[in-house]
Amino acid sequence: MTTCAIYIQYESTEPWQLEFNRQFPHLHVQNWQHITDPEQVKYGIVWKPTEAFFQRFPNLTTVFNLGAGVDAILGNRAVPKHIDIYRIEDGGMAAQMNQYFSYFLLHYFRDMDRYQQQQPLNQWQVQPFKSASSFSVGILGLGQLGAQLAQHLQSYGFDVAGWSRSRKQLHGVTSFTGAEEFEPFLRRTNALCCLLPLTPDTQGILNRQNMSQLPKGAVVINAGRGEHLVVDDLVELLDENHLRGAVLDVFEQEPLPAEHKLWQHPKIMMTPHSSAQSEYAPCVEKIGNTLQAITNNKSPSGFVDRIRGY
Numbered sequence: 247m248t249t250c251a252i253y254i255q256y257e258s259t260e261p262w263q264l265e266f267n268r269q270f271p272h273l274h275v276q277n278w279q280h281i282t283d284p285e286q287v288k289y290g291i292v293w294k295p296t297e298a299f300f301q302r303f304p305n306l307t308t309v310f311n312l313g314a315g316v317d318a319i320l321g322n323r324a325v326p327k328h329i330d331i332y333r334i335e336d337g338g339m340a341a342q343m344n345q346y347f348s349y350f351l352l353h354y355f356r357d358m359d360r361y362q363q364q365q366p367l368n369q370w371q372v373q374p375f376k377s378a379s380s381f382s383v384g385i386l387g388l389g390q391l392g393a394q395l396a397q398h399l400q401s402y403g404f405d406v407a408g409w410s411r412s413r414k415q416l417h418g419v420t421s422f423t424g425a426e427e428f429e430p431f432l433r434r435t436n437a438l439c440c441l442l443p444l445t446p447d448t449q450g451i452l453n454r455q456n457m458s459q460l461p462k463g464a465v466v467i468n469a470g471r472g473e474h475l476v477v478d479d480l481v482e483l484l485d486e487n488h489l490r491g492a493v494l495d496v497f498e499q500e501p502l503p504a505e506h507k508l509w510q511h512p513k514i515m516m517t518p519h520s521s522a523q524s525e526y527a528p529c530v531e532k533i534g535n536t537l538q539a540i541t542n543n544k545s546p547s548g549f550v551d552r553i554r555g556y
């Protein structure tokens with residue numbers, strides 16, 4: 247029997263334990279606080295673990311992150327350097343991200359924000375027709391989630407591009423890479439969608455200098471991490487009417503404090519880090535298979551490169 251310690255910030259571990267038990271009954275996945283012999287535990291399954299988690303299990307060799315972004319683990323000072331980290335790739339989140347971004351992109355493309363403003367004024371005014379191909383969507387990050395989004399958005403006829411570290415060959419998607427191609431990417435983007443991991447290179451990337459290179463009237467949708475965005479810069483660009491609107495799913499501090507100025511901004515729509523959630527069945531399947539592969543000395547995908555930061 248292999249024991250795995252599970253920790254999930256703010257949530258019950260029980261549904262995950264039930265799913266592990268259903269798919270991999272030989273794995274003994276136990277809530278981290280209920281384990282009586284922590285020295286025996288080699289595997290951790292975590293979402294935003296505290297330092298106390300790593301202090302309690304001194305012999306961990308591997309942790310499985312229950313989400314796509316590993317910034318909370320890499321930023322945790324108690325994580326020993328020798329521990330291998332694996333993350334969820336897709337895990338049911340790509341389809342949810344496609345829905346989320348489609349919803350808000352169509353909102354702006356079909357001028358729903360303008361109709362919402364007209365209605366309280368009893369104003370009957372049809373907004374001018376625009377072809378979908380004139381609406382340029384730019385995706386920051388063409389990884390597991392961004393690449394699938396780029397493919398999905400083509401069904402609407404949008405002009406889709408993406409920016410990543412390495413060049414991508416994705417049918418119908420214009421690929422931009424690196425610092426030198428960032429400005430041309432921004433200049434052609436009417437709707438900027440952030441699906442980057444949080445690393446020292448991407449922190450604060452949604453700042454005034456970069457967002458002001460977007461054409462006037464552009465919109466910004468951030469589902470990456472709150473730390474990608476410089477909030478004051480966004481608010482200034484919205485108030486100056488350089489940007490038309492923004493959608494934010496992630497925040498530097500979560501839950502977003504009730505008194506935060508973002509709640510009241512008329513051009514900002516917000517969701518509580520809910521654009522995509524790890525789905526039990528595919529995530530458990532992936533973790534169980536990865537653990538099996540590791541024990542067979544194979545090199546499964548999802549391994550986190552600590553130097554790269556994602």
Ligand code: NDP
Nearest residue numbers: 314315387388389390391410411412442443447469470522
């Ligand atoms: P991946 O690691 O698969 O993809 C990351 C992408 O970002 C890659 O294309 C990578 O380029 C690119 N990238 C990384 N650093 C840079 C850089 N410095 N310059 C340019 N491009 C860069 O991640 P996922 O698609 O699985 O997830 C992305 C992020 O989405 C997560 O890290 C998380 O923060 C966020 N997320 C948010 C959720 C939510 O509910 N709000 C849910 C799930 C994820 P390359 O391909 O060349 O390596």
Ligand code: OXD
Nearest residue numbers: 312313314315522523
């Ligand atoms: C993730 C997230 O990274 O939910 O998976 O934010």
